[in-house]
Amino acid sequence: MTVDSFRGIDPRSYTELVRLALAEDGRGCDVTTKATIAPEQRAKGIIRSKSECVLAGLDVALETFEQVDPGVVVTRLHEDGDWCCALEVVACVEGSAAGLLSAERTALNFVQRLSGIATLTHRFVAAVDGRTRILDTRKTTPTLRSLEKYAVRAGGGENHRFALDDGVLIKDNHVRVVGSISLAVAKARSFNHNLEVVVEVSSLEELNDAIEAGASRVLLDNFSIDDCGRAIVTYRDRVKIEVSGGVTLDNVEAIAALGPDYISIGALTHSAPAIDISFDVSV
Numbered sequence: 001m002t003v004d005s006f007r008g009i010d011p012r013s014y015t016e017l018v019r020l021a022l023a024e025d026g027r028g029c030d031v032t033t034k035a036t037i038a039p040e041q042r043a044k045g046i047i048r049s050k051s052e053c054v055l056a057g058l059d060v061a062l063e064t065f066e067q068v069d070p071g072v073v074v075t076r077l078h079e080d081g082d083w084c085c086a087l088e089v090v091a092c093v094e095g096s097a098a099g100l101l102s103a104e105r106t107a108l109n110f111v112q113r114l115s116g117i118a119t120l121t122h123r124f125v126a127a128v129d130g131r132t133r134i135l136d137t138r139k140t141t142p143t144l145r146s147l148e149k150y151a152v153r154a155g156g157g158e159n160h161r162f163a164l165d166d167g168v169l170i171k172d173n174h175v176r177v178v179g180s181i182s183l184a185v186a187k188a189r190s191f192n193h194n195l196e197v198v199v200e201v202s203s204l205e206e207l208n209d210a211i212e213a214g215a216s217r218v219l220l221d222n223f224s225i226d227d228c229g230r231a232i233v234t235y236r237d238r239v240k241i242e243v244s245g246g247v248t249l250d251n252v253e254a255i256a257a258l259g260p261d262y263i264s265i266g267a268l269t270h271s272a273p274a275i276d277i278s279f280d281v282s283v
Helices: 015-026 031-036 058-068 097-128 145-154 172-178 181-191 204-213 225-235 252-257
Strands: 042-049 073-076 088-096 133-135 168-170 197-201 217-221 240-244 262-264 277-282
Touching: 015 058, 015 097, 031 097, 042 058, 042 097, 058 073, 058 088, 058 097, 088 097, 097 133, 097 145, 097 252, 097 277, 168 181, 172 181, 181 197, 181 204, 197 204, 204 217, 204 225, 217 225, 225 240, 225 252, 252 262
Parallel strands: 133 262, 168 197, 197 217, 217 240, 240 262
Antiparallel strands: 042 088, 042 277, 073 088
16 A cells, blocks of 8 residues: 655755764764674665555655765565555665664664654544545644644655744734734734635634634534534535544544544654654675
């Protein structure tokens, strides 16, 4: 399985991240490898998924090996977005043994983390079976947002706002400071008429206020299943509806059956378990 609409990631978004990660891990010298491995020693390495997963971050992992050893030879057997079976080899690398060993942990950290996000996203997307669109949030690891949101796309999900300048999302704290939903929406409209104005609401009363104020889209935050159903039946013809908060693999199918336009899930990026991916070296 490869997601049809999925496109790869621009290397410019991760080359510096890889450099920083290698510097963090090496801090100048891999003393174990330097003490035990001859500089001229060559080796081969196999990257293998030890469980079923949607692959993401392979390009980043391979960039890690290439930064340590620019002469490394790479053989790809899969691409990001592919479904991989347990114990399947996804790529092979050949080059300096010292380089492979020094890059191993950092490379695996990237591909394990991103494949975990892609795999969890795929499970949510499969559960809703095309009835709605699965979105991520800004609940990402600082400095890794571009990679984590890329992994969501690899798993078949879609990206919510990337950053604060991507659109207006009026949350409860904005309303508390401004004084009311209607005033917050009015201020947002006067600031830029072309921006979509999304309003987070926590009750049916607030939902009605947001719609009357002219919100483009409402985000039902931690609504019960029953209240989600009432909101969608009543307002689906007047506004785009997004459901968020407390969404799990156990309840996402029931939420999707209600017919929201979107379901956003912070857990895609903040709670996805890493995939077990190994790196085995031979000479």
